[in-house]
Every structure is written in C-alpha cells, then in structure tokens.
Amino acid sequence: MNNNVFNLIITGVGGQGIITLVSILDEACFLQGYDVRSSELHGLSQRGGSVITHIRFGKKVYSPIVSARRADLIIGLELSEGLRGASFAGKNTIFVVNNYYMPFEGNLPKEEILNKLNNLIGKNMHLVPASKICEEKLQKQVLSGIYLLGFVAYKKFIPIKPEFILKAIENIIPKKYRELNIKALNLVNL
C-alpha cells in the first residue's frame, strides 16, 4: 500500500457484471470506514469490449484512478483482460485471474495468454476457475466476479473483512438475486 491507499484494478469484458462488483466493493470499503473512490466506464466501452475499473481506498484518497505500476491487486474476470491489467502492476502486485477465455477475432490463443501470465507474474499469480465453479455449482457464470471477490476476501488478498462484503451485497443487490450472490461469495469456503 502506497501512502496508506490500497489500489485495486478489476478488468474484464463488458457484460461480465463489473459495475455491480465495483458498487459492492465501494460499499464494503465504506462500511469498514475507509475513504474510497472508484472509476468506471459505461456506454460504448461496455458493449463487449475491454473494461478496466479502478477502486482506491484507505485513509484519504484523492484520485479515482490507479497509477501505472501501483496496483496492489488485479482481479481479472477473463484471461486476456487479466493480462491487459499488467500495465498497472508492480513486482509485488497480486493477480487473481479467472481461468476463463473469451475469444475474439485476432486474439492470441489461450495457451499463449496463460504462458505470458505465468512467465510475467510467477508466484503472485493465482489462476482461479471461477466461471467453471459458478457454472457447476450455481448454473450462473456471471457470478464469477462475486466468487472472485469471496476468493480475495477470504484469502486476505484485500484488507476488507468478508462480513462487510456480505453486508454490502445486502445493501446493493436486489432481493431477488441476493441469496445467489451470497452463495457465490461463500463458495470458496466450501
């Protein structure tokens, strides 16, 4: 943490539920008593393109965006996008990347992305089959982000207590989907 601020980057593909994830994290930070500021994008960039969102929290936060090389944690909801987040990484940055590949015209093969991730990041790289687990256990791949949130919280990769994330889900997610989101968050403990 630089200047007592935790720098988090979440990357993925538009439509993967990233904005919901940011709202939950912001709320959890707020409930835990942090100052927090985040930045997201809507519109064109959300239509199946690359999405990079920034969340910064700590004692006092000014800028809503993370500086290059200063991320403490990068959560990638997709392999290529996880790799794309690397420009925000320093040598101690932790990567938690969903082992899920969304191809597009001209993309590198999955193996090449995986190789790059492993070679570049090495021991700080955590490859998590979040989409697969969510599909198997909950029949909803779109919950992979919430699963990864549980993963980073319970593994203490992020200084936010799981109880505040739970409370944040209660505050943010409509009642209809609340139970399912809480299940996804807690899957990692099963």
Next chain:
Amino acid sequence: MRKILLGNEAVVRGALASGVDFVSGYPGCPSAEIGDEFGKIAKDYGIYVEWSTNEKVALEAAIGASFSGLRSLVNMKSFGLNVCSDSLFSLAYTGTKAPMVIFVGDDPSCHSSAQSEQDSRGYAYLSKIPVLDPSTPQECYDFTKLGFEISEKFNIPVILRAATRVAHQRAPVEFEILKKKRPKKGEFVKNPYQFCTMPPRVLEMKKELLEKLEKVKLFAEKHPTNYEFNRITNKKIGVIASGVSYLYVREAMEELKLDLPVLKLGFFYPLPERKIKDFIKPLKKVLIVEELDPYLEKEIKRISKDANLKVKIHGKDLLPEIGELDQQKLAYAISKILKLKIKSFENSLKIENWKLKIPTRFPRLCQGCPYWHIFSVVKRVAPEGTIFGGDIGCNMIAGLPPHNIQDYLFSMGASMGISHGVSKSSKQKVISIIGDGTFFHAGIPGLINVVYNKSNPLIVVLDNRITAMTGHQPNPGMGKTAIGEDVRELKIEDIAEACGVKYIKVLDPINIKELEGVIAEFLQKDEVSLIICRRICALLEKELKEENE
C-alpha cells in the same frame, strides 16, 4: 445522510435538494444515469421527467418550464450542447425566470464518444453562460445546488460540466434526504419584453447579460468554491486546477511529498480574476492543470499580462492536450518545473500493453443481437463498391471487425445528410444505416432532404425498440415514456411515408431470405428506399423475460 454515490446520482440528489420540478434531457454517455434515476423517482417526488426527442427540444422544454415558474434540470452529453446551442444562446439573452441548471457530461479520452474529444467549457465563451466544473461526487451534489442558487439569484442558466471521471466516479457523499412532494404546476405570465429576442430589443438583452455576468463574477470572487490549498507557504511555485484535474494534483503532491500552494477553481466561467491575480502575484512559476483545451491557461496568461506580473505560466507545454490526465502526468509536469528526478519507475514490472502484444478487444454486438443478421446480410448482398453510411448508437459497431461496413461516421443523424451528398455527387450506390433512437433524434430532417432533393440511398433503420447503447432508455417509437407510462407508438414507416418515401418495407431481420430479397430489390430503385429491420434488443428481451418470471 452519507452514502456512496455515482457522480451522476449526486447531481440528482443536488437537484432534489434544490427543489427541481422539471427534468428533461437526451441520454448519452456519461450523463444518462441522471435521467434514468429521475425516471425512477419522478412519481414519488412529484417531478415531471422526460426523455425528449433531442437535446434542443429538451432545452426548449425546460425554457418553457422556467418561463412558467418551474425549476428545471436539463441533462445531456457533450455533443448535446452542440445540438441545443441554437436555443442556448438565446436563453442567455432572455435569462431564466425560475432557475435552470444544464448538466453536460464531457468524455476526455473518448471512452464512449465517437465524434470528437469535445471540451464543452468552450461554450461558456460563445453563450456567456456560467460554467461550474466539479471534481468529485460530493461536488456534483454541492455544485448542482450552487448552480440553482446562482441561476435563481441572477436569472441566468448555469452549465454544470462534469468529465467522465467525475460523472462516473463513486465516492461517499453527504446529502440531504428529502420528503416526497406533490407535483407542482406553474403559471406562464406573459412578458414578451423578456421572452422575445426580436431586434432591436435583442441588443439590450445582450447588455443586460453582460451586466449580469459582472455580478456573477463578483459572486465568484467571494465564493468559497474557488479556494486556496496550502496557501501559508513561502513556496515560489504554485498550481491552479479545476475539475477532476485537481484530484490528480493532490494525488501527485502526496506521491512526491510536496506541499505546493494550489488554487482550486470551481467556477470555470466567469473566472474570479482578482483571486487568481492575488494567488499568482507572489509566485515565480505557476502550473495550470486542465484536461483538453488550454482555456484556463490562456485566460490566466492574459490576467498575468494585464497586471504586469513576472510569473512564468506553464500548462500545455508540460501536459497533453489530448486525452485524460492522471497523477503520473501531473507528477511528471511538477517534477519538470521543480527540476526533480522522479524515482517512481522502481518496483515495477516494466511492461506496457504494447510489449505484452495483446490485440485490442473492440466493442462488439451482444450475443443474440438482431444486428448480427442485418450486418451480415447487408455485407453479402451489397454489390462491390457500395458505400456504407454509419450513424451513432449500437449500429456504430458496423464499422468494427468482423463487419467493417462503415465508410463515414459523424454525429447523430448525420448519415442521412452525408449519404444524400454522396449519392448526389457520385454514381455509387449508398446504403445508409441508422438506429431508431437516432432516426427520431435528428434523422427526420435529413430524410426529408433526401426526398425533397431527390437522391436515392437505401436507408436501413435498425429498430431495436429502445435507445440501447446508453442503457435502454425509451424513445418515441416504443410506446413508453421516461417514467414508464404508456403512450402511442410513433411508427417509423408512417413518418417515412409522410416524408414522401415511396419504397418502404418493414421486416424482422431474422427472416434473412426476406431481408436479402428486399435489399436486392431496393438497390435497383432510382429513388430513395427505406427498410425498417424491427426486432427487440436481445438484452432488453432478456431483461423483460426475467422481470416477468
């Protein structure tokens, strides 16, 4: 109440706290959440809310409300200001009766903007309307209230301009929770002396406007929203910043462990010139920090020159005029001025995206989007050499791989005019693509021109029953208003017919064979022809299904 809010949500709260009665706008990015949120709460708070046909109409609706004594908020993205500028300039002359705030979302770096990297602050000079520039969601709330206050005090509209990183920034905001209220009706009291801009009265109005601006300037000089930070230092180097740039300045100073004096400007126009002069007077060097155009820099150079000051003013010599700023660009600029060496490259993976060689993932059509069928059929059936006109909305994706059928893309509705011009000027066949929302917004005058001046493009209207790109706002073609009330659907085919188009076909684009046949047939016509591909947006269909479950 203290809660995390998106900048745009904070604008809504600020307008509520200012007693707003009337909200009009046109959805765009990064402003659409304002109208969306108002649509949801309109009934509870007794507020009239609409999505208007376009931004000009939205502004004019609010002018009517203001003249009738209702407090109004207009919301739009940067380019909307271009569309409404015709009436905006007159509004500055007549002034408002009840207060009006115009929210404009700028998009530096063009994250979701196709047309240009517009710096809407420039409209301050053209229109002579005060412009406020917030940095944070808290300021979105506070400045909205301030905008209403200024508008009410001086009978002048106020523009609240927020960049994407402010409008789409989330942070804790302290705000007032309001009681629900009943809808209000105003009364239009006739006053042609003030509401009609006929000459020679119009020149008197200009004089009144200039006098008002002098008063607003005095107000700005004293207002705490333009404040100095770290003033009590004997440093000879200072910074002036506004909008989101101020946050990057503070962050960079934390990183570099500096305590330079900073003047934070909440007012972009009119500027508190005396305050600026007093701030720069004892300094040797000042860095002016603003995204995009060097408006502040030019003004402050003039202020310095007029006062015969010897201070060296830096700005765009050290900071880019293209794209967003960030704390690192600021750290670079500040360290240049202070002649510091930054050590921030330590501790890094020393990689950039280009070194990783990850291909760009362009936006694409959603799974199940009806446009998939249309683009592939159009591409297949169009003869070699066909020119493809593009327009704003989800159909812009026609220009990206794998479709690549877009030969020009400008502004809302521009495909109609440009396709007409190409069609008149060449022998080439033109297929011009436009969405339903854009057709209503600015396509119709262009279509009338096509018919009236006799050109023959094939116009394909992609009617997915919603304004989709900006987050599913209703439009005149789909039978719902902004607050979800039922209304008669305007049929694009009826409008086209009334405009004089002879060859019109409405079809469901999943009937590929039919679409192929009609395109082939219409391409043979010597006159303009129009195909309406009507099928609901796949995301909307899914949403409606889930709602009904």
